[in-house]
Amino acid sequence: MTEQSQWLREQIEDLAVRQSQFTDRAFWLALSRLVQEQGRRQEQLEGEIDGRTWRPDRW
Amino acid sequence: MTTLVLVSHPHLADSTSQQFLKASINSDEVLWEHIESQATIDIEKEQAQLRQADRIILQFPLYWYAAPAGLKQWEDTVLTRTFVYGDHRYPLAGKELGIVVTTGMPAKAFQRGGAEQITLDAALAPLAAVANRARMKWLPTFAIHQFAYLDEPAKLQLVVDYQRYLTQTQPDSLQNKQAWFAQHLPAMIERLPLEQQQAGQLILTAFEQQQTDLEALTDTLGLIKEQEDD
Numbered sequence: 001m002t003e004q005s006q007w008l009r010e011q012i013e014d015l016a017v018r019q020s021q022f023t024d025r026a027f028w029l030a031l032s033r034l035v036q037e038q039g040r041r042q043e044q045l046e047g048e049i050d051g052r053t054w055r056p057d058r059w
Numbered sequence: 060m061t062t063l064v065l066v067s068h069p070h071l072a073d074s075t076s077q078q079f080l081k082a083s084i085n086s087d088e089v090l091w092e093h094i095e096s097q098a099t100i101d102i103e104k105e106q107a108q109l110r111q112a113d114r115i116i117l118q119f120p121l122y123w124y125a126a127p128a129g130l131k132q133w134e135d136t137v138l139t140r141t142f143v144y145g146d147h148r149y150p151l152a153g154k155e156l157g158i159v160v161t162t163g164m165p166a167k168a169f170q171r172g173g174a175e176q177i178t179l180d181a182a183l184a185p186l187a188a189v190a191n192r193a194r195m196k197w198l199p200t201f202a203i204h205q206f207a208y209l210d211e212p213a214k215l216q217l218v219v220d221y222q223r224y225l226t227q228t229q230p231d232s233l234q235n236k237q238a239w240f241a242q243h244l245p246a247m248i249e250r251l252p253l254e255q256q257q258a259g260q261l262i263l264t265a266f267e268q269q270q271t272d273l274e275a276l277t278d279t280l281g282l283i284k285e286q287e288d289d
Binding site: 004008011012015019022027030039041045046048049052053 | 215
């Protein structure tokens with residue numbers, strides 16, 4: 001989870017708890033889960049880029 | 060995109076899961092119809108609805124490893140041979156067919172060695188064969204197991220998973236998910252009380268930034284892979 005996505009999730013969840021209608025709350029909470037998935041994917045992509053860039057055999 | 064939801068349930072008013080799903084629909088692109096509520100099935104009207112829809116959803120509880128009798132009657136009445144393929148026009152070709160099925164048993168029961176000894180794919184094979192005959196695209200099934208046992212977080216998640224099953228582009232990839240939320244965010248921000256709209260806008264901007272960052276990383280990785288191939 002990146003810092004940016006962590007911050008974004010907090011903003012979204014803060015908004016979610018203030019929604020009185022069930023379906024509205026559901027939307028914001030689902031968005032928060034998506035942001036978590038984005039954060040995870042970002043870390044994986046960064047890791048893969050690092051791994052592929054770190055090639056001692058090509059120094 | 061237009062989605063047609065055809066619900067088959069002999070006692071709809073008594074079904075909490077069906078009432079919950081109906082209340083979850085928030086799009087004017089979705090047309091909802093209860094098959095058993097109609098005194099007679101109007102073939103012309105039903106066929107016209109099918110022609111107009113891009114995605115057709117059959118929604119029902121699983122009774123003895125099949126849909127309720129009402130859906131079979133609807134199929135036998137509406138899906139005439141001439142309509143589906145007899146005139147070689149295939150009016151349903153290319154449309155998506157999705158199944159929303161509720162079951163009283165847990166997901167783990169629907170496998171070999173499980174309590175039911177049959178997968179949902181196997182139980183739904185006759186409907187998949189109809190889709191194939193009509194040259195429709197069969198979507199992965201949306202199963203809801205033991206609705207009555209779902210806690211509040213699971214029900215909250217179900218609302219949006221169901222909405223996405225009805226209207227989101229398939230397959231259910233991160234990219235398509237992002238696009239669905241990006242499409243719905245402006246209207247959801249508008250629904251917020253005035254004092255929360257600024258927070259909503261801020262979230263939209265940050266969300267779009269995340270999307271852009273991910274795309275940039277994907278592009279970078281693509282370039283690296285390309286160079287490795289050289």
